[in-house]
Amino acid sequence: MSDNAFDVAVIGTGLSGSLLAIQLLRQLPAGCSVALVGKAGETGAGLAYGTRDRVHLLNVRAARMSLDPDDEGDFVAWLAARHPELEAAAGMKETYAPRAIYGDYVRERLAGAMREAGGRIHTSLFTSEVMGMERDGEEYVLELATGDAIRARHVGLCLGNPPGRLPLPGDSVDAAARPRIVDDPWHDRRMAQIAPEARILFVGTGLTMVDQVMSRRIAGRRGAMIAISRHGLLPATHGEVSSPPAAWQPPANNGRLGVLFHAVVAAARAAEKAGGDWRSVIDALRPLTQRLWQRLTPASRRRFLRHGEAWWSVHRHRMAPAIGARIAAFRADRELEVLAGRIIRIEGLGRGLAVVIRRRGCPEAETVHVDWVVNCTGPGRLSRSGSALVADLVAGGLARGDSLGLGLDVSRDGELVGRGRRVTPNAYAIGAAGRARFLEITAAREIRGQAAALARRIAAARRAELFPRGSARRAVAEWQDHAG
Numbered sequence: 373m374s375d376n377a378f379d380v381a382v383i384g385t386g387l388s389g390s391l392l393a394i395q396l397l398r399q400l401p402a403g404c405s406v407a408l409v410g411k412a413g414e415t416g417a418g419l420a421y422g423t424r425d426r427v428h429l430l431n432v433r434a435a436r437m438s439l440d441p442d443d444e445g446d447f448v449a450w451l452a453a454r455h456p457e458l459e460a461a462a463g464m465k466e467t468y469a470p471r472a473i474y475g476d477y478v479r480e481r482l483a484g485a486m487r488e489a490g491g492r493i494h495t496s497l498f499t500s501e502v503m504g505m506e507r508d509g510e511e512y513v514l515e516l517a518t519g520d521a522i523r524a525r526h527v528g529l530c531l532g533n534p535p536g537r538l539p540l541p542g543d544s545v546d547a548a549a550r551p552r553i554v555d556d557p558w559h560d561r562r563m564a565q566i567a568p569e570a571r572i573l574f575v576g577t578g579l580t581m582v583d584q585v586m587s588r589r590i591a592g593r594r595g596a597m598i599a600i601s602r603h604g605l606l607p608a609t610h611g612e613v614s615s616p617p618a619a620w621q622p623p624a625n626n627g628r629l630g631v632l633f634h635a636v637v638a639a640a641r642a643a644e645k646a647g648g649d650w651r652s653v654i655d656a657l658r659p660l661t662q663r664l665w666q667r668l669t670p671a672s673r674r675r676f677l678r679h680g681e682a683w684w685s686v687h688r689h690r691m692a693p694a695i696g697a698r699i700a701a702f703r704a705d706r707e708l709e710v711l712a713g714r715i716i717r718i719e720g721l722g723r724g725l726a727v728v729i730r731r732r733g734c735p736e737a738e739t740v741h742v743d744w745v746v747n748c749t750g751p752g753r754l755s756r757s758g759s760a761l762v763a764d765l766v767a768g769g770l771a772r773g774d775s776l777g778l779g780l781d782v783s784r785d786g787e788l789v790g791r792g793r794r795v796t797p798n799a800y801a802i803g804a805a806g807r808a809r810f811l812e813i814t815a816a817r818e819i820r821g822q823a824a825a826l827a828r829r830i831a832a833a834r835r836a837e838l839f840p841r842g843s844a845r846r847a848v849a850e851w852q853d854h855a856g
């Protein structure tokens with residue numbers, strides 16, 4: 373193979389790309405090569421773990437954040453060794469660590485996997501955006517923004533969460549208002565420059581809003597904050613100490629959204645009545661979610677996204693107890709007001725903004741005066757992200773958008789589905805791109821499972837390619853060599 377030809381190319385080096393690389397380094401046959409292509413400074417971090425703000429905590433306790441499916445205690449042990457000061461009263465397993473520290477853990481584990489694979493697997497890191505990808509015989513050619521091209525037989529697209537955009541039609545935002553609207557609080561440097569006393573309207577009441585509120589308050593910024601979303605639902609808070617998932621099974625007739633929804637609510641109420649915790653019912657659903665989602669009819673899936681997702685999301689993606697307590701205190705002190713309603717128009721007023729809103733259930737509109745509007749509706753959708761790579765894949769027929777407009781169409785195994793519903797062989801998407809097929813595929817735990825399964829598949833395919841029929845014995849010997 374030439375210098376720029378690899379067995380596998382991994383595009384994107386956030387959590388998904390790092391996890392896929394770790395698994396490939398463990399599972400590929402000796403002599404294979406892996407190219408990791410990611411943007412500068414994003415290795416192991418991506419949107420979630422790239423924050424340097426220590427007040428942005430994981431929303432999952434440490435016991436459930438191991439990167440290694442074969443060692444559930446890995447993150448807890450790493451945390452105990454590196455940051456013993458973070459241990460919660462109930463023990464390190466119950467700690468909600470800063471996300472920045474989790475990013476350090478991911479990077480350390482990736483570096484360790486590269487070291488261990490050392491002479492066996494060759495790894496190259498490319499710091500660049502991939503702008504395009506096309507097929508050339510049995511290989512894919514990736515075009516990098518640096519002008520280089522690399523070739524690979526197998527490709528894992530780990531493109532993750534694109535930045536969000538304010539979900540308002542362009543004509544409802546006055547041009548004079550634009551300079552005071554932040555579409556993407558994670559990357560927009562103006563966030564740090566907003567005056568301490570500025571009044572802010574956050575659009576969205578989920579975990580992104582919670583992060584932004586915490587950052588401002590911890591930095592001593594005292595301006596009033598309002599948060600608005602269609603339902604005005606805040607994420608629920610984890611219990612102080614986790615309880616195990618309930619022994620709950622969905623009803624047999626679970627292809628209908630209404631049946632499923634009522635069964636979950638009834639089970640949660642019953643758990644509370646019996647002195648238990650509704651969270652244990654939601655947690656019991658977690659391993660079943662993908663299967664249940666796939667059983668829903670297309671119409672039910674659309675209905676869920678329109679009416680059920682906000683409700684599901686606040687119960688499923690919960691705040692760490694310490695964060696939940698702070699947010700409750702801000703609300704009690706009227707430092708943070710949470711509204712249910714929608715924005716009708718944003719007008720610029722020279723030094724501020726007039727935002728016309730309609731509260732849920734109110735016929736009349738009202739005007740709220742603020743200094744800034746900050747979009748906190750969470751990560752955007754890959755299909756609307758303006759990614760040059762995605763546009764190129766779609767134009768070349770190697771990929772297409774999914775029917776729900778969430779990301780890309782992928783097969784059950786994560787292979788891209790392109791023009792004419794044809795599967796694009798050996799090109800896979802993991803993580804958020806496959807939301808329409810899997811729904812729950814963005815948390816570390818789900819990505820971990822997907823990355824391990826994909827690496828297994830690629831390693832098996834690569835073994836079959838390298839040791840075709842007749843050389844099976846060699847393949848087994850090779851495999852045993854690595855497994856040992």
Ligand SMILES: Cc1cc2nc3c(=O)[nH]c(=O)nc-3n(C[C@H](O)[C@H](O)[C@H](O)COP(=O)(O)OP(=O)(O)OC[C@H]3O[C@@H](n4cnc5c(N)ncnc54)[C@H](O)[C@@H]3O)c2cc1C
Binds near residue numbers: 409414503533534803
């Ligand atoms: C704010 C936040 C908090 C979260 N907290 C938790 C939590 O506590 N626990 C949990 O389990 N899960 C959490 N999650 C969910 C989950 O862990 C993340 O969504 C996960 O990090 C996704 O990783 P990813 O690699 O798929 O995507 P990303 O982190 O978005 O990374 C994708 C990477 O690909 C790069 N990329 C995209 N296109 C290209 C291209 N063409 N060329 C090269 N590179 C490209 C991007 O620049 C980026 O670096 C959180 C998510 C968010 C957004």
